[in-house]
Amino acid sequence: MNIRNRKAEHIEICLNEKIAPDYCYWDDVKLIHNALPEINADDIDTSVTLFGKKLDFPLIVTAITGGFKGAEKINGNIAEACAELGIGMGVGSERAGVIGVEPESYRIVREYDVPLMIGNVGAPQLVPQHSKDFIGSDEIETARDLVDADVIAVHLNYLQEAIQPGGDTNAEGCYTAIRELALKYPLIVKETGAGISRDVAARLKGIGILGIDIAGMGGTSFSAVEMYRAQDIKDEILAEMGKTFFDWGIPAPASLVDAKCGLPLIASGGILNGVHIANSIAMGAGCAGVANAILKEAAVSADAVKKKLNLIKEELKVAMLLTGCSDIKQLSNARYIVLGKTGQWLEGLE
Numbered sequence: 165m166n167i168r169n170r171k172a173e174h175i176e177i178c179l180n181e182k183i184a185p186d187y188c189y190w191d192d193v194k195l196i197h198n199a200l201p202e203i204n205a206d207d208i209d210t211s212v213t214l215f216g217k218k219l220d221f222p223l224i225v226t227a228i229t230g231g232f233k234g235a236e237k238i239n240g241n242i243a244e245a246c247a248e249l250g251i252g253m254g255v256g257s258e259r260a261g262v263i264g265v266e267p268e269s270y271r272i273v274r275e276y277d278v279p280l281m282i283g284n285v286g287a288p289q290l291v292p293q294h295s296k297d298f299i300g301s302d303e304i305e306t307a308r309d310l311v312d313a314d315v316i317a318v319h320l321n322y323l324q325e326a327i328q329p330g331g332d333t334n335a336e337g338c339y340t341a342i343r344e345l346a347l348k349y350p351l352i353v354k355e356t357g358a359g360i361s362r363d364v365a366a367r368l369k370g371i372g373i374l375g376i377d378i379a380g381m382g383g384t385s386f387s388a389v390e391m392y393r394a395q396d397i398k399d400e401i402l403a404e405m406g407k408t409f410f411d412w413g414i415p416a417p418a419s420l421v422d423a424k425c426g427l428p429l430i431a432s433g434g435i436l437n438g439v440h441i442a443n444s445i446a447m448g449a450g451c452a453g454v455a456n457a458i459l460k461e462a463a464v465s466a467d468a469v470k471k472k473l474n475l476i477k478e479e480l481k482v483a484m485l486l487t488g489c490s491d492i493k494q495l496s497n498a499r500y501i502v503l504g505k506t507g508q509w510l511e512g513l514e
């Protein structure tokens with residue numbers, strides 16, 4: 165299976181199959197209602213500054229795609245919407261683009277004035293693997309230029325690699341490789357749906373990265389995605405493993421709390437609406453992130469993405485009104501409780 169097919173298949177699977185657990189961990193977080201908020205909804209300021217860039221509201225459409233023909237349209241639609249809404253965007257793994265596979269599918273984002281553009285490389289590709297496309301410093305430079313990135317995200321996706329046929333499962337040396345990159349480039353580190361623990365956050369904090377996208381469990385499961393691909397090629401072992409690890413990882417809200425280390429945290433993994441964003445900010449995130457929640461729209465048009473993002477922003481504003489918060493700083497101090505499985509996770513992690 166080459167990269168081009170893999171990225172196209174990920175989109176197909178995420179558009180058509182059940183790839184997230186039924187349980188919504190972000191719904192376990194309940195902001196405390198303020199019946200007498202004493203603020204004017206018209207005056208609510210949702211803006212935040214992240215990595216020196218001002219966002220109109222605290223959201224990034226995180227890494228999704230690139231590297232096959234259909235990805236150009238998806239990235240173009242997302243970039244147009246993010247530019248108009250004034251929020252951040254990440255492109256998918258640039259492994260394909262740096263070796264010359266459909267570079268236009270990434271480069272398209274440069275046509276739009278996205279306030280925070282995030283490039284993307286995989287940590288497993290920073291160290292020797294049995295796959296040949298090892299990414300060195302020159303390729304990182306290319307990845308940055310391809311999308312004119314303000315920041316580069318190094319993704320951690322060993323769950324996916326472990327279930328993927330022929331996955332890159334050597335994790336030895338990744339930390340050192342990330343540390344070396346952080347000396348040269350503005351770097352963030354992101355998970356891809358299994359979450360970041362306090363130990364990993366603390367180790368990453370020490371090496372000069374700018375922030376962490378915790379990308380916890382509860383949204384897109386790459387174990388599920390790879391399960392469908394394994395079923396397709398009739399690899400029974402990997403298909404069964406994909407099922408076993410479907411909901412492996414730290415639920416996103418629990419990861420957000422566990423990973424608090426003083427670095428700006430992006431809360432993602434299963435964020436579906438503006439209330440979830442408000443919840444994440446109250447729990448300590450500097451910004452939230454969505455991927456799958458806008459994918460269907462991104463496959464259709466920029467207008468569809470804009471409509472969805474506008475809805476999310478309006479929901480955020482209503483949550484701010486109903487908690488009496490006129491700006492994001494106040495929201496970060498809003499009272500909340502955590503119920504259900506997420507509450508149990510937080511108790512267990514204490």
Ligand SMILES: Cc1cc2nc3c(=O)[nH]c(=O)nc-3n(C[C@H](O)[C@H](O)[C@H](O)COP(=O)(O)O)c2cc1C
Pocket residue numbers: 174175178226227228229255256257284317318319354355356357379382383384432433434435453454455456457459
């Ligand atoms: C179709 C698809 C492809 C993705 N590809 C990448 C990728 O190339 N690099 C990466 O860092 N994350 C990738 N992700 C992970 C997302 O950026 C995000 O961390 C994860 O999906 C959790 O967010 P969600 O629950 O809102 O989807 C991808 C997600 C989806 C849905």
